[in-house]
Amino acid sequence: MEALDGNAIGGLLLEVFGAEMTTATGTCAGCGATAQVAGLVVYLEAPGTVVRCRSCDNTLIVIVDVRGRKCVDLQGLSRLEPAIH
């Protein structure tokens, strides 16, 4: 499966968080790298949406649709900070 980037899940993240999140900054709980969500590695339908760290490949975010509900696992992130508008 081809790796995309965080731009591809702007709508999904807006649905889940209620805010524009592609410009949010995430910190990897594994290696400590920080990056804007738009620059993170994204696999669609992996199954579920999987977001990985571009530096160490750690799984940062997993979003799975369970009977119409979005279940969000953020365990791979130590911090996720929306941009100031």
Add this chain to the structure above:
Amino acid sequence: MAGAAVLRRLTWVVATVEEVVEETPRVRTIVLDVPDWTGHRAGQHLDVRLTAEDGYRAEREYSIASAPGEPVAITVERLEDGEVSPYLTQELRVGDGIELRGPVGGYFVWDGEDAAPLLLVAGGSGVVPLRSMVRHHQRSGSATRVRLLYSSRTLDDVIYRMELDETGERVEVVYTLTRDHPAGWRGYARRVDPDLLAEVAWPVDDGARAFVCGPTSFVEAVAMSLVELGYAPARVKTERFGATGGR
């Protein structure tokens, strides 16, 4: 509201197809009338959702092809094994309804406020969000110097060709054709490589910003080359799409 993320509901609405423009044999632009559209920024996306009779749903994200202030339009390339694009490019007719939500995204956007020169690099249908930026530049009378480097397989695959041939002096369009080119072709005829970028890109000293959109491998090669040319990574914005992704 400084310091706080603005909460916003993203709701699905049914838009009506106003117009269909066949851009190439595999690509069409769909102009939409979207109820309660809040307006968009150049480079933003929208999500399209199709629901089959059995309830199966498929969602895809598409870049908005029109400039801010223009009617919403998307440009869709038909992928032979796609779930959504064959319907959008072959079945959808003027007057039909289509479910969408947006606008989405705040990273890969250009608002036109920048005095620094702008380098746009497109691979294939990655030109779509960049076309929104070019149109925004023209409509807003921006003084920013713009150069678009657009890589396509053949001349027939070039999307928006007539429009891009008539941008005038303020937007310079440079083509490269990677698979086949007509006799007497005077543009580039190879993949975008570091030497080609060195010839086309604005000098780093000008403080140029770059937007790169295309297939993943294309985007990563171009972004790496620009950084090697001296572009600060933060001034190179990237957007990748794959064979099964949007657009």
